[in-house]
Amino acid sequence: MNRRPGHTAWCAADHRCNLAEHRSDDIVISLPGHGRAVLTRVRGADGREYGEIRARIVLDADEYGARVQLRTALTDLRGLLSRAGQLTRRQSA
Numbered sequence: 001m002n003r004r005p006g007h008t009a010w011c012a013a014d015h016r017c018n019l020a021e022h023r024s025d026d027i028v029i030s031l032p033g034h035g036r037a038v039l040t041r042v043r044g045a046d047g048r049e050y051g052e053i054r055a056r057i058v059l060d061a062d063e064y065g066a067r068v069q070l071r072t073a074l075t076d077l078r079g080l081l082s083r084a085g086q087l088t089r090r091q092s093a
Contacts, residue, residue: 010041020045034058051084 011022024041035057042050057073059066 008043011043 007017008022010024011017012025017023022043027039028036029039030036035055037053037055040052040054042052044050055073057069059069
């Protein structure tokens with residue numbers, strides 16, 4: 001595919017690239033009955049690149065169970081962000 005000037009090799013080069021951002025095609029992971037996550041690579045107006053993660057988790061009908069699921073998701077997300085951040089610091093050192 002021919003890229004328009006100014007677009008990265010990985011960006012979608014369509015309506016997703018706006019407001020001085022470049023965005024890749026979405027990578028979707030779907031686990032029927034459990035949830036769905038979408039990962040998108042983004043280059044911001046400042047030139048910094050990010051991985052954007054959006055997720056939906058099917059919650060238990062029981063309030064206590066749903067709260068446990070949300071607490072677990074936040075705990076695991078915090079661990080994921082910490083591990084990914086450590087990799088970034090190691091590579092730039």
